[in-house]
Each structure stands twice: as structure tokens, then as C-alpha cells.
Amino acid sequence: MSGNGGGTSAATDKRPNELLASWFTRSGWSKGELARQVNSRARDMGAGHVSTDTSRVRRWLDGENPREPIPRILADLFSERFGCVVSVEDLGLRSTRPSPSAIGVDLPWTGPQTVALLSEFSRSDLMLARRGFLGSSLAVAAGPALVEPMQRWLVPSPPVPRDDPEPSADRRPGPLSRPELDLLETTTRMFRSWDAQCGGGLRRKAVVGQLHEVTDLLQESHPEATRRRLFKVAAELAQLAGWMSYDVGLQPTAQKYFVLALHAAKEAGDRPLGSYVLSSMSRQMIHLGRPDDALQLIHLAQYGSRDCASPRTQAMLYAMEARAWANLGRPARCTRAVRLAEDTFAEAADGDEPDPDWIRFFSEAELSAETAHCFRDLAWVVGRGPHYAAQAEPLMDKAVRLFADDRAHQRSYALNLVGMATVQLLRREPERSVHYVTRALEEAKKVRSERVNTRIRKTVDSAVRDYGDLDEVVALSDTLAEALPDVAEAV
Helix, strand or coil: CCCCCCECCCCCCCCCCHHHHHHHHHHCCCHHHHHHHHHHHHHHCCCCCCCCCHHHHHHHHCCCCECCCHHHHHHHHHHHHHCCCCCCHHHCCCCCCCCCCCCCCCCCCCHHHHHHHHHHHHHHHHHHCCCCCCHHHCCCCCCHHHHHHHHHHHCCCCCCCCCCCCCCCCCCCCCCCHHHHHHHHHHHHHHHHHHHHHCHHHHHHHHHHHHHHHHHHHCCCCCHHHHHHHHHHHHHHHHHHHHHHHHCCCHHHHHHHHHHHHHHHHHHCCHHHHHHHHHHHHHHHHHCCCHHHHHHHHHHHHHHCCCCCCHHHHHHHHHHHHHHHHHCCCHHHHHHHHHHHHHHHHCHHHCCCCCCHHHCCCCHHHHHHHHHHHHHHHHHHCCCCHHHHHHHHHHHHHHHHHHHCCHHHHHHHHHHHHHHHHHHHHCCCHHHHHHHHHHHHHHHCCCCCHHHHHHHHHHHHHHHHHHCCCHHHHHHHHHHHHHCCCCCCCC
């Protein structure tokens, strides 16, 4: 059988592919139209050897299994046609590798497979990002199913022989120039600043698109130093895509990007960056009510970067450890981690080398905010203890004041206004809580963050539950219903 897009060798016992026939019939395409689309998509992928015609499509319908990349191309085409995830298996075909949406978070720790999975997942996300179609095909991993695969981040990878193929006519040969690499890194910093200012909902798709472009570059041959820089860019973009997905409520999608970011950071040889990715995963687990998982992930981050992370990064990791302890209801452990975060942060200004851009967000305002949220969380967990709420209030007030003057971090300002509102509820000051929620609602209009909106809704719900007879609370509830119509977090 020739290599022009055919299938496996003919078999006398093959049966008609009823699944593929069903999707094909409902698509309304003719055999010729499907063949043309397959050829066009193959050319776009650089697979110029694929040449399909109507007779080949008929053989697929009769039960012949095409070679890669045709199963993946067909899955893409039918997914786009129907606006939902259609896997290779849904089409009754066999793929040479499992799809990233089907294999959870326990992924191979090798460079080529990391690139392939990043490319495939980002491509699927770009294609199916319409209100969470991709996210609905995934599930969030937790417990040992999440933590144990992440522990292999620290296991040295065996050397992988690189028998790089000759670049095809559709790909330019490397290497990348230094200005091109610098531009990729500058673009990543720009995306990060947009996220902090505007929230994850505005530029998420642009970040995913840039990530997909970088994975294309990683499929070319490069010197080792260039390869590592590209993996570092890929790790930062995947972390940011995960963070933006988390911010807009696409939790399974966020987790998958975080996992892939950790794999890319390992390939880049950047353990501090890997620890930052793990801290993002830890924060997500706290958000999802899994503080035990959050603590294990942050301890893994601390251990893996213990001899190479900057004081600022270490301080951030201690703050996240404190947050996990708070949500586990362990005041002594939480307070100890808070003190370590504060003491280590004091060393950050004395560093000899500048911090990487991804940790510069961890400022005095952010440290105050994290510490305040630790004591706020303790107050909730231990039964609305007034002592911890009193500790949280001055710290949250400091964070609000510092972020009010920081237009580059508008989402953080909104989140801390909500945090102060919850502290006021804990201190039994509902009128003051209404004041801060009202301010947060004004800030929420300036950012596109379902995380901000969800926290506002939960805070107002708490106010209504405890102080629903107050005129101010009734008016706030009415304002909220108009300003933020209730929508599912997953959008």
C-alpha cells in the first residue's frame, strides 16, 4: 500500500465502519468534499504526502483504518462541523497515540511527547474554545492520581536520542536568531501583564495561539541552548494559559495546561519555574476545596527548588503553604509559614540577580493579601473565630490600599476588595461589607474574570443568609442581580 494517505493492509474480514458512516451522513458532506478537506488540512500541517480521493473515503467507510495523521485530521474536521469534541475513537478509528483529553495528567516525561501533547491540546483548545466545549470533555484529577505523577518532576529523565528528520518544504530550518527568541519572551511578558490588568477572559485565546506557535518551533531542530529557551517560553505560556483558564472557570482545562507547563519546565531545566507552576496547581486545589492536595503540591515545589529558587519565589511558596495549612484548620502551622514568608520576602530586595518576570507579581501588596487571606480562611474554618478575623483586617486593608494605586493589577484589587468584604462579615460589620462589595462590583466591570464574579456572588450570598433583613443588604442583592446575572462558573 502506498504512503499517500492510505490505510492498513487490506483484510478480508473488515466490517463497515458504522460510527464513521453515522458522523459522515450527518455532516452533509460528499465523499469528494471530505477528501478535499482532509488534503487541505494535511497541507496546513506540513503533511504534503497525504493525497486522498473519493475512493479512499469509501474504503474508510468500508472499514479500512487510515494511517496518521488522517485519524487526527478527521477528528478535527468532525469536531469543527458539530461544535463538540469528536475523538478518533468516536469515529471508530484507531490512533497511534491517545489524545491528550483522554489520558488525564499522568503523561510521559519526555521532550518529544511533551511537545506533541502541548501542540495537540492547544490546537484542540483553539478549535473548541467556544464556551467550554473542550473543558466539558475533561475531568479534574485529585488525590494520589494528581500528586503521584507530579512527583516524577524530580526524577532525572533518561537521555532521549534525537534523530531529527529533515525539515519538510513547508518548514523553515532552524536555528532561531537571538532577536526572535527575545521577541518570544517579550510577548510572553506582555500577555502576563494583560492578564493581571484585564483578567483571563480577554486574551486567553491569544495566549493559547502563541503557545501553539511555540510548539511548532519546538518540532524543528535547534541547538540545546535554544531548545531550552523555547521550552521555557512554552512552560510560561502553558502556565499562563492554565491561569487564565482557571480565572474564567475552566478548571479541567486549567489543570491540563498546568501539568503540561510542568513538563515543559522540566525540559527547560528550570526548577524555580516548575515550582511556580506547582504553586498555581496548589492554588487551584485550594479553590476546589482540596487543601490536602494543595499542601502536597506546594511541599513538592519547595523541595524541588530548595537550592535554586530566589528569596521572592521562596516567600511565595511559604505563603501558599500557609494558605493550605489555614484551609486545613492548622493555625500553628499556618502562622509559622506566614512568618517564614515574611522573613524570606525581606531578603528579596537584597538579591544579587533580578527575579524572572513570572514572580515579580509577588510584591508587598501580594504578600499582605496572601497573609490576610490565610487568617481570613482560618476564621472560616475554625468557626468564624473573631481573633483571626481581627488579624486579617489590617493586612487586608494594607493590600487594598496598595493595590488601589496599582493599575497594572486591577484583578488583584478587585479580589482584595471582596476579601475585605468577607472579613467585615466575619467581624459582624455587614454595612462595611456592603461598602466593599459595592466597590468590588465597580472594579469587576473593568476585568473579565469569572473568579472575581464568583467570589462577589458568594460573599453577597453569605451577607443575605446572615443579614438578609438589613436594607443595605437587600439593595446590594438587587444590584448584584442586575450587574452580574447568575451564570455557571464553567463558562
